[in-house]
Each structure stands twice: as structure tokens, then as C-alpha cells.
Amino acid sequence: xxxxxxxxxxxxxxxxxxxxxxxxxxxxxxxxxxxxxxxxxxxxxxxxxxxxxxxxxxxxxxxxxxxxxxxxxxxxxxxxxxxxxxxxxxxxxxxxxxxxxxxxxxxxxxxxxxxxxxxxxxxxxxxxxxxxxxxxxxxxxxxxxxxxxxxxxxxxxxxxxxxxxxxxxxxxxxxxxxxxxxxxxxxxxxxxxxxxxxxxxxxxxxxxxxxxxxxxxxxxxxxxxxxxxxxxxxxxxxxx
Amino acid sequence: xxxxxxxxxxxxxxxxxxxxxxxxxxxxxxxxxxxxxxxxxxxxxxxxxxxxxxxxxxxxxxxxxxxxxxxxxxxxxxxxxxxxxxxxxxxxxxxxxxxxxxxxxxxxxxxxxxxxxxxxxxxxxxxxxxxxxxxxxxxxxxxxxxxxxxxxxxxxxxxxxxxxxxxxxxxxxxxxxxxxxxxxxxxxxxxxxxxxxxxxxxxxxxxxxxxxxxxxxxxxxxxxxxxxxxxxxxxxxxxxxxxxxxxxxxxxxxxxxxxxxxxxxxxxxxxxxxxxxxxxxxxxxxxxxxxxxxxxxxxxxxxxxxxxxxxxxxxxxxxxxxxxxxxxxxxxxxxxxxxxxxxxxxxxxxxxxxxxxxxxxxxxxxxxxxxxxxxxxxxxxxxxxxxxxxxxxxxxxxxxxxxxxxxxxxxxxxxxxxxxxxxxxxxxxxxxxxxxxxxxxxxxxxxxxxxxxxxxxxxxxxxxxxxxxxxxxxxxxxxxxxxxxxxxxxxxxxxxxxxxxxxxxxxxxxxxxxxxxxxxxxxxxxxxxxxxxxxxxxxxxxxxxxxxxxxxxxxxxxxxxx
Numbered sequence: 001x002x003x004x005x006x007x008x009x010x011x012x013x014x015x016x017x018x019x020x021x022x023x024x025x026x027x028x029x030x031x032x033x034x035x036x037x038x039x040x041x042x043x044x045x046x047x048x049x050x051x052x053x054x055x056x057x058x059x060x061x062x063x064x065x066x067x068x069x070x071x072x073x074x075x076x077x078x079x080x081x082x083x084x085x086x087x088x089x090x091x092x093x094x095x096x097x098x099x100x101x102x103x104x105x106x107x108x109x110x111x112x113x114x115x116x117x118x119x120x121x122x123x124x125x126x127x128x129x130x131x132x133x134x135x136x137x138x139x140x141x142x143x144x145x146x147x148x149x150x151x152x153x154x155x156x157x158x159x160x161x162x163x164x165x166x167x168x169x170x171x172x173x174x175x176x177x178x179x180x181x182x183x184x185x186x187x188x189x190x191x192x193x194x195x196x197x198x199x200x201x202x203x204x205x206x207x208x209x210x211x212x213x214x215x216x217x218x219x220x221x222x223x224x225x226x227x228x229x230x231x232x233x234x235x236x237x238x239x240x
Numbered sequence: 241x242x243x244x245x246x247x248x249x250x251x252x253x254x255x256x257x258x259x260x261x262x263x264x265x266x267x268x269x270x271x272x273x274x275x276x277x278x279x280x281x282x283x284x285x286x287x288x289x290x291x292x293x294x295x296x297x298x299x300x301x302x303x304x305x306x307x308x309x310x311x312x313x314x315x316x317x318x319x320x321x322x323x324x325x326x327x328x329x330x331x332x333x334x335x336x337x338x339x340x341x342x343x344x345x346x347x348x349x350x351x352x353x354x355x356x357x358x359x360x361x362x363x364x365x366x367x368x369x370x371x372x373x374x375x376x377x378x379x380x381x382x383x384x385x386x387x388x389x390x391x392x393x394x395x396x397x398x399x400x401x402x403x404x405x406x407x408x409x410x411x412x413x414x415x416x417x418x419x420x421x422x423x424x425x426x427x428x429x430x431x432x433x434x435x436x437x438x439x440x441x442x443x444x445x446x447x448x449x450x451x452x453x454x455x456x457x458x459x460x461x462x463x464x465x466x467x468x469x470x471x472x473x474x475x476x477x478x479x480x481x482x483x484x485x486x487x488x489x490x491x492x493x494x495x496x497x498x499x500x501x502x503x504x505x506x507x508x509x510x511x512x513x514x515x516x517x518x519x520x521x522x523x524x525x526x527x528x529x530x531x532x533x534x535x536x537x538x539x540x541x542x543x544x545x546x547x548x549x550x551x552x553x554x555x556x557x558x559x560x561x562x563x564x565x566x567x568x569x570x571x572x573x574x575x576x577x578x579x580x581x582x583x584x585x586x587x588x589x590x591x592x593x594x595x596x597x598x599x600x601x602x603x604x605x606x607x608x609x610x611x612x613x614x615x616x617x618x619x620x621x622x623x624x625x626x627x628x629x630x631x632x633x634x635x636x637x638x639x640x641x642x643x644x645x646x647x648x649x650x651x652x653x654x655x656x657x658x659x660x661x662x663x664x665x666x667x668x669x670x671x672x673x674x675x676x677x678x679x680x681x682x683x684x685x686x687x688x689x690x691x692x693x694x695x696x697x698x699x700x701x702x703x704x705x706x707x708x709x710x711x712x713x714x715x716x717x718x719x720x721x722x723x724x725x726x727x728x729x730x731x732x733x734x735x736x737x738x739x740x741x742x743x744x745x746x747x748x749x750x751x752x753x754x755x756x757x758x759x760x761x762x763x764x765x766x767x768x769x770x771x772x773x774x775x776x777x778x779x780x781x782x783x784x785x786x787x788x789x790x791x792x793x794x795x796x797x798x799x800x801x802x
Binding site: 126 | 541552553555556557559560563564567568636637638640641643644645646647648798799
């Protein structure tokens, strides 16, 4: 479960995220959408413990990430939008690195890592240096690494960027399956179709504030247009 | 030409817009600091070259021959440096830059992209070499009382030589890139260049130039140099520039102009040839560089645990650090350079003519041993600046992995500390013990040196890691260069003050202890208090030097936006 309580981030005079309050329940897939520069990545970075908030709290499974970062982070699978990795490690070495940091059972490491590599079609590249991987392959490796320690919460920024349609389909099914098993997924995306397909609830952020939350149906009634699709809702709620 | 100027504009604009950044209040201060050191260095080169040239010219009978011989050698070195620097920079600018895909997608002829990039590369690779060799040439003008034409001509021929070097380098690179990938050439070239430099350096050092102080040896050398009247190779552009400078120095203006125009015409030929060749070969080379490098030695994951007695997160971070370090081929040449530095350092102590000194050998040996602690400390600072200081910046954009992982930044920094502390400690102790053995110092001095190094190394390494964490540059393409930034400069200054302070605090007590030991005297109570107080102060200072920078780095890194 994720709780954002009065979460605010300011960069000098600019408020990137303004007093955000949100609860994402266990086993829920929450889609976070908004225009460029609305504060999506800043929110996600604060949730992942990469960025400290100016005020407010992030609670991961009831743990305050500011007060107990190690405990909270060990429950998260964090997937950023840009796949920056250690280029001089091989895919397998990178997974080992992550498994050691997150304390994955050492006896199971080989089995689990091979399973994840197979899932993301990276098996034949396992012993190649990451510097030789394409953008999509790096993105897939980050996903494999994020799932290696069976996280209770997955925080993912633009999960489908750089992935081919087959992998997108696989990731969608995987997220649905994980949510069924009780994993909480917080996902920011610009691909409204993906949000509509897999998210239980959607939040729209604009200029750092949450302007609407709810199921697709809730959002439609919000703009008083039952036949509108998510794109129309998005445009209506974020237009200047 | 309009397209070329447009392609160059982002560079000018990024430079101009640096001033627009928020939180940029320290920029003026940084510029002033760098400017001060730059001018200091420039002035130093001027004073040294002026004195050397004046001295050479003043030698009766063959002063001019020596001075011109030196000028010819300087120009040849200048030309070689330009070629070396141009090859490395043009490889980066023309083939390895991140923005090349964007540039090549634009509706601009390929030769124009080449020209824009080549101009940037030539300026980047030449400006520093030019700025720091100009004081040498100005010294020649002053010593030879040359007229204004010499100085005007000097600037012209230096620029011409830079263009010729850039032309030769880029033509060479455009051809070779078609056979060997650009990144591999860069590494190979750095390695070859460094080896060549080291061979020359070793050859020079083992010739024992200090013997020139001996009048008998010096007169033989002068006689030998006088006999070297063979002209410099005519096919080298540096020879044409030398001829031009020599003629204008001695007042033969027309002859000087002839050689300048000759050089200018060759520069024109090089520019035209490079542009024509670029139209056929440049894009092909860029395309080849885009393909991923093939790994030379590929092996399957072994599951080997390293080192087993440590907690898992320590193992993970240590093995990552060591693997990424040794797989980065640019580090190899640096290790090679350090090995050479150690050999030369130890050899210098072996070659010291202590027996000829007017001071009693035992005093001199031990005095040198004491000063050697400071000297080894400065070698340690240099190596730490190259390896430990960039350690945090070398995470580059992948630093998010550390920030999002369930580990403390404090532990992360301490692991970095130990990775660099162990090899640097061993290296510095080897340096100090080997040189002390060569100096045949007393047991007391040997123990003192070993203990002092034991105290200095953690402090210096901690400052390297701490300042590197406080002022990281995760966007730098070459993290090793981050040491030239404000944080790097701060690190070196604070380290120098720390090492200097340790030496100064210990100087008097060590002298008293040493003399008492030699003469068999007993120290007074006051002297004992002083000795103990000094060593306690050094010990406390060293503890602070370890703890404070690490805390400082951790605090700043925690607040850092990535």
C-alpha cells in the first residue's frame, strides 16, 4: 500500500508537486497521468526515495520512507523512465548486484535471475556488457532487476517507452497478474490506452496538483460526458 | 558558411547560457580562482623560459646555436603535442559525441557537419597548447630584442601550425576509423602515446641530467651540441615555422615571410584535402562507430562470491566498483603511468649524489627522509585526485540505482573509501619504505615515516571521496576530468594544507628526537611534552581529516538532485 500525505516538492520558487494526498491500496494498479512538466517524475522520484520532499510524507506499506529509507526501499521495485545502468557490467552481473543490495536469497539467485531474463527475452544477452544493449533491452533489464526481489510495491515511470508491442503486451499481463497477487503498482504514463487498459484507478496531475482521481467511469462523470474517452478527459482537465 | 555557423551556434549559446543558470552565484569566484592559477602558471613558464634562453644566449661562442636548437626542439614538441591532442579530440568530437545522431539527421551536407565539428575540435585541442607555449616564444622575442613583426608573425605561424596539425590528424583519423572502431583507436592511441612519452621520459631521466651541474660534464655536452649542426627535417611543418621564427628573430623579415607563406599554403592544402576526403569517408566512419563494440573476452557468469567475509551489499558495491574500474580501458593507461611514476620516484633517490654534499651524510639522509614524507604525501594527493576523487562521479547517470537501493549513503561512501584506501596505502608505504632503504635512514626515521603514511593515507583518501561526493558531476563524459572542477581544486588545496601541516607540526619534535638519538642525549620534560603534544595533534588532525570530509560529502550528496 502507498500513501502520499501532503507531499510537496519545491525547487527554489517553483513548486513542482503541491500538497499531494493519495492512497493506493494493496493489489491496486494506479495510473498517474499528466502533461509534460506536471510533476509526475518528481512525485515518482520522491516515492522511490531518490528525491527528498520539501514537506509531507511518503508511506510504503505503512513505513515512512524518509524515516526508514532502507526498510521502505527494500519493499519497492523502482523503474525509472530512462534506463541508465552500469555499462561495464554484464546483464547477469547487474542482476547479481541488485540481488545482493536487496538481499535476494543467494541459493535461489541463479534460478530467479534466469527466470526473469527468460521472461524479458534477455537470456542470450546475459553475459554481454550492458553497453552493447539497445535502449529497449536496457529497459527490459531494469524491469527484470526490479522484480527480482519480489517487491510489494512497484513504482514505474513510463513503463512502455522503448519496448516493442510484444513486450508491452507481456508487461501489461504481468502487471495485472502481480496486482492479482497483491502487489501495489503505481505507474506514470503518457500512453493513455495502457492506463485505460490496466489501471484500476487513474490520477490526473496538472501543475503539481492532483486535479482528478478515480476509475475511468468516475472521471467521465467528473467532466459530465459519459461517452468521452480518457484522451478527451485528459484534454478537458488539463487545458489552460 | 551559414550552415556551418548555425551548427556552431549551440556551442556558443551553451557557453553563454551558463551564466543564466540559477544557483550560479559561485561562478565568478570559481572563474577568478581558475584565472589566478592559470596566470600564475603562465607567468611561471615565462620566467623559466626567459632565464633559460638568456642563459643559453649568453654562452660565449655558441649561445645562438644552443638557443636556436632549443627553439627547434620546442617547436617539434609543440607540433607533436598538437597532433596527439588533435587526434584524441577529433575522435571524440567527430565520432563519439552523443549529439552526432541528431546532427546527421539534419538536412545539411555531410561536409558542412564535418567542418563545424572540425573547427570545434581544432579550437578545443589547440587553445591550451598555444596559450602555454606563447610565453616561451615571447621570451625569445625579448631576449633577442626582436621587433613587432616577430610577434605578429609568431601568432600567425602558431595558428598555421595548429591548423596543419589538425588537418594531418583528422585525415589520418578519417582513414583509420574505416578499419578500426573509433573508441578502440582512442584507447590504443592513448596507450601508444603514453608509452612513447614514458620511453622518452625514462631515457631522459636515466641520462642523469643532474650531472650537467658538474662543469666538466657540461663542457663535454656543449661541445657535443655544438657539433650538432645538421638541419631539422625539411618535410616537417615545424621546421618551416622554425625557419620563419628564426629569420624574423634575426631581422631577416622577407625570408621569414617566405617561410610563413609556405606554411600557410600547406595549411590551405590540408584544409581543402580534409574537406574533400570528409565528403567521401566521414559519414561511413560515423556509421561504423554507431555499431556496438564486440567484447574481446566473453565468459559466462560464474557465481563466484567476492570477497566472502563481507556483508552482501558491501560485496555487491565492491565487486561493481572493481569490475567497472578494470573494464574501463582508459584506466589502464593511467595505471601504467603510475607504475612509471613509482619507478622514477624510487630511482631519483637512488641517483642522489649524497656523498658530494657539504652536509654530513647521516643528517642529510634523515632530513631527506623526513621531507620525503611530505613528497610521498603529494604523490598520494595526485593519485587520489585521479582515482578516488572521481569515484562518485563515475557512477554517472546510474547513480539513481544507489539512491533507490535499500542502502545508506554513508555505507556506500565508506565502501568507496576502502576500495581506494587499500591500494593507495600499499603503494605509498612501498614508496616510502623503498626510498628510506635507499637513503639508509635510521630505524627511528623508518618507523616515523611508516606511521606518518599510515596516518596520512586515510585522511587524503577520505578527502578525495568526501569532496568527490560533495561536488559530483554525474553528467561528465569523462569523470576523471572532474578533478579540474571547483571541488577538485578545493580537494587539492585542503589536502596540500593537511600534508603541509603534518610536516610542520612534526618538524621540530622530530629534529629534537633525532638529535637526542644520534648524540645519546636525554630529552627534557618540556621537550617530551612538546613531542607528545605534537604527535597527539597530528593524530587528532588525521582523525578529523578522515571523519569530517566523509560526513561533508554524505550530507551534500544526500541533498543532491539527480
